[in-house]
Amino acid sequence: MQKAMRDADLPGLSCMAHTLQLAVHEGILSQRSISDIAASGRRIVGHFKHSPLAYGRLEDCQKQLGQPVKKLHQDVSTRWNSTFYMLQSLVEQKLALASYAAEYELPCSFTVHQWKLIENTITILAPFEELTKEISSSSASAADVIPCVRALTRLLEKTVETDHGVKTAKSVLLDAVQRRFADIDAQKLYTIATMLDPRYKDRYFPEALRPRFHEQLQNILQTTNQPDPTTSTVEQPSSSKSTVTTPSACSLQAMFDELVDEVAGHSEEEITIISQVSQYMAESVLQRSSNPLAYWQVNETRFPALAKAARAYLCSPCTSVDSERLFSTAANIIDEKRSRLTPRNAEMLIMIKRNLPFITGR
Structure with missing residues (x-):
């Protein structure tokens, strides 16, 4: 897509959501300590994803502790916020996982220090997740980029209590954001x-x-706001032309006019x-x-x-998220089971799907 824009000599901007993802991967998910706890989290989530029996036992632990029955979130390597959601779900089910591990075997477990590191990592990534959601909306525009980057940079520059154990990662993340949006x-x-x-x-x-x-x-x-050169100038009546006299270039009146113009x-x-x-x-x-x-x-x-x-x-969006959602909508409507769908009907269905929320307000 970038090459097509360059070949067509059209101005283009990089997707802000993708740039944020690159910054997060460079700044924090590439840190050894954080990548290790993310890998351990995947093994724990995978243990329950591949075993309905293990999930049933985890649900029993949640009910015994009076917690809402929730499933753990599986992350995807191409989306950094899925790793954020995975770590968040692990922290929410911390007591249930401890209760499960007391009776059944888990592929790995976290130490007290690692649990604290997970919580601090979530605190650092929370503004990025909030910002990604905001700029991925259909109403976001290019005007949101500079204010969002300024606010995010200032937030990363502040020192807070939750920086314990992640100061280096936060510093690298700040550098990555400043470099990517320089x-x-x-x-x-x-x-x-x-x-x-x-x-x-x-x-x-x-x-x-x-x-x-x-x-x-x-x-x-x-x-x-340049006037249209094809529009002819309306001529003044001849009577008004005769009353207006142009002063001589060497006259005193011409000097008055010249000083006013300067x-x-x-x-x-x-x-x-x-x-x-x-x-x-x-x-x-x-x-x-x-x-x-x-x-x-x-x-x-x-x-x-x-x-x-x-x-x-x-009208210029700051991300390609909404256009990618449109492609996904088309892929859900046009499939092998609807092979006789005409292009006109497909276009109308896509138009209804994407614009109906604006009409109904939902």
């Missing part, structure tokens, strides 16, 4: 989309860089755009739970140039 400020789509999102604006950029990004936004607005420095259109950007940036940001598209629908008359640019930039 060039996000250089991506124009990210910066413009972030500033056009009323939940973020310029608040997530260093103060020294804000003037540069403001100028970049103004240039984009001037480009997108001080102004901008055309009327440029001044309008600059004032829109200044007023928009001066207002407070919205809550993160707000809908940025609804904001622009309401404020389109106040900031027409910004609203026009927002329609172009806030």
Whole structure:
């Protein structure tokens, strides 16, 4: 897909969810101590997955302890968050596993130190799991990338009590995140989309860089709001033409006009755009739970140039998750048992499947 984008000379961005997965694998799952407990966790989960009798005994232990009957989560090597869910399910069933191991044999077990390491690892990975869910939604856009990376980096830089035993892994994880997202400020789509999102604006950029990004936004607005060259200019009535006199280039009046033009420095259109950007940036940001598209629908008359640019930039997703879900939907509808399904009917079924939640609200 990346090669197709390059060959077609189309601008493209990397999938943020995939970049996060690479950072997690490099930063924490590659650590020897953590990879060892993950491998032991797979053996424990596999023991129950391959034995209905063992699962029945585990359920009996859960009932005796008054815990809800739950199954352990099996991880998948290609999805880091599945390893997170596996470790989380092991911690939830810690007492039930101890009760099971007292009467039956397990392929391996965890020490007190390893259980503590699992809990601290879950604490480190929890923000990544939360962030992955958020950016994988159908409403996520390219405007979410820079604020999410800034917040994630600041969180990893803080020192907390749960860092015991995982300080090195956390440091390596922070380095991996910073390296993977080192060039996000250089991506124009990210910066413009972030500033056009009323939940973020310029608040997530260093103060020294804000003037540069403001100028970049103004240039984009001037480009997108250029008048159509094919539109003919409406001629003024002949009577008005006769009343307007152009002063001579060597006259005193010409000097007055020249001085005024030098001080102004901008055309009327440029001044309008600059004032829109200044007023928009001066207002407070919205809550993160707000809908940025609804904001622009309401404020389109106040900031027409910004609203026009927002329609172009806030539609860009930050991950390929939603498009991959669409492919999965098509694969579930078109299979060997529905070989006589026409392309038109298949397209309509996919359209209904993907858009019905937006209509029903579920």
